[in-house]
Amino acid sequence: MTLYNNKYYTIGLSLLMVLVLHSCKLQKEYQAPAIEVPDAFRGQDSLHVATDSLDVAEIQWKAYFEDPYLISLIEQGLQYNFDIQKALKNIEIxxxxxxxxxxxxxxxxxxxxGNVNYQYRSKDFYSTASSKYYNTQGKEAPENMYWYTMQNASSLNVSWEIDIWGKIKNQRDEVLAGYLQTKEAQKTIQTEIISKIAEGYYNLLLLNAQLEVAQSNYELTQNTLKIVDLQYQAGNTTALATQQTKSQMLVAKALIPNLKQQIGVQENALRLLIGQFPDEVKFGNAMLSTLIPKDTLTIGVPLELVRHRPDVVAAELELDAKNAVVGVTQAKRYPSLEINLSGGVNSMLPENWFNIPGALFGSVIGGLTQPVFSKKRLKTDFEVAKIEREQAEIDLQKTVYTAITEVSDALIVIKNVEEQLAIAEDQVQTTNLAIKQSNLLFNSGYATYLEVITTQKAALENELNLNRIKHAKLLSRVKLYKSLGGGWQ
Known part of the structure; x- marks a missing residue:
């Protein structure tokens, strides 16, 4: 058999070996576990569903938050928020x-x-100078520091590992899952930022509404105090009446600086969310009472959370990544086939370095390497990878269950807030009527100062409570939108 035939016989045998090995499957195709979910959310009947309504998670945040001032703040936040900017950098990486x-x-x-390698030896070395010395100048070989070996080379080297067991493919799948996870993480952060900006904005509206109530009640009790003072000077009442009326006035007055302080702190926090320095936040004529919407939205079914919730998608991608790691660690236990090609020019003497074709060389090396004993490290890595994949399955199930629970919590809050809002509005109407009647009776001498300040105190508490419930209703809508996976569209 000629050398030519030997060469192609070797190449053909190598290719056949690659095909045979590549046809072997390390494991069956992995199937992610099926997660059972309920058909509907608990509390789903709390929404007033309209026939033309849309799934909340399908609505873009600009359509969901209709207030133009809030939309402007969110747009600034999406552009300048530091967490979002960092998340975008993670995506780039x-x-x-x-x-x-x-x-x-x-x-x-x-x-x-230009690889030049000269090695020198002396007389006590096992080889003599005369057997290694190149006499190019007619000189005798020295005994010390003579040239032992000389290499003057330039070469091109190619190394290629054949992906027999899918190790490279699984490594690529792991990295790809990590990349997609960062995109889902960016969506999660965006949803979180939008929610926080909306919550901060609604907090400001609440604080300003509470400030108006406190100022109004303060002015009302001031007028009552003037009347009681006049009665006291006329001898128609006691000093106790004046003191108690003034005490009620100071209750409302003390709320004013406290609320102003909270407004300033909330404005700074909101400005930080949108990546701006502390300053006043302007929201025009927007008021808490005008932003209470009528819920005509649908929320879909629990199974749709897999499509919308970024954290659920990220958990599923984490499971994909862990499964890819199992494939990588298993492949490392099997033989690896590597082909190395090299070629170039090589000579012992510099003057012959580029003597072509005399200095040309080439080599083809194919190696099949099988790990034999690695102190159980490879097997341990494989078993650990399988356990970590099981952990990822548990995390995915927990994430889905948590998502469904958060949606249910939001629906329960919405339902109960509606009932609380109706009661609070009745309370405010009742106390407002009581204030008018008590003032008329007090001015006519048919009611005491105690009845007047009692109704004023109740009015203050009821109006503050009504604003808090309106605020809770707005926050419940934010929580619902966030829990359904909205906010990033």
Whole structure:
């Protein structure tokens, strides 16, 4: 058999070996566990569903939050918020890694340019100078520091690992899952930022509404105090009446600086969310009472959370990544096939370095490497990877259950807030009527100052409570939108 035939016989045998090995399956195709979910959310009947309504999670945040001042704040937050900017940088990093992972299929190529290697030996070395010395100048070989070996080379080297067991593919899948996870993380952060901006905005509206109530009640009790003072000077009442009326006035007055302080702190917190320095937040004529919407929305079914909730999608991607790691660790236990090609020019003497074709060389090396004993490290890595995949399955199930629970919590809150709001509005109407009647009776001498300040105190508490419930209703809508996976569209 000729050398030519031997060469192609070797190549053909190598290709046949690759095909046989590649046809072997390490494991059956992995199937993610099916997670059972209920058909509907608990408390789902709390929404007034309209025939033309849309799924909350399908609505863009601009359509969901209709207030133009809030939309403006959210737009600034999406552009300048520091957490979002950092999340975008993480996406850039993982995008680069994903791009590099796609190149793992290709061979590695390296070039050696101008490699000069001279080794010197002396007489006590086992080889004599005369057997290694190149007499180019008619001189005798020295006994010390003579040339033992000389290499002057330039070469191109190609190394290619054949992906027999899918190790490179699984590594690529792991990196790709990580990249997609960062995109879902960015969506999660965006949803969180939108929710926080909306909550901060509604907090400001609440504080301003409470400030108006406190100022109004303060002015009302001031007028009552003037009347009681006049009665006291006329001898128609006691000093106790004046003191108690003034005490009630100071209750309302003390709320004013406290609320102003909270407004300033909330404005600073909101400005930080949108990536701005502390300053006043302007919201025009927007008031808490005008933003109470009528809920005509649908929320879909629990199974749709898999499509909308970024954290659920990220948990599923984490499971994909862990499954890819199982494939990688298993592949490392099996033989790896690597082909190395190299070629270039090589000579012992510099003057012959580029003597072509005399200095040309080339080599083809194919290696099949099987790990034999690695102190149980490879098997341990494989078993640990399988356990970590099981942990990822548990995390995915927990994430789905948590998402369904959060939606149910939001629906329960919405339902109960509606009932509380109706009661609170009746209370405010009742106390407002009581104030008018008590003032008329007090001015006519048919009611005491105690009855007047009691109704004023009740009015203050009821109006403050009504604003808090309106605020809770707005926050419940934010929580519902966030729990359904909205906020990033």
């Amino acid at each position: 993982n995008n680069l890694r994903a791009g590099q992972a796609n190149m793992e299929w290709l061979p590695s190529v390296s070039a050696t340019l």
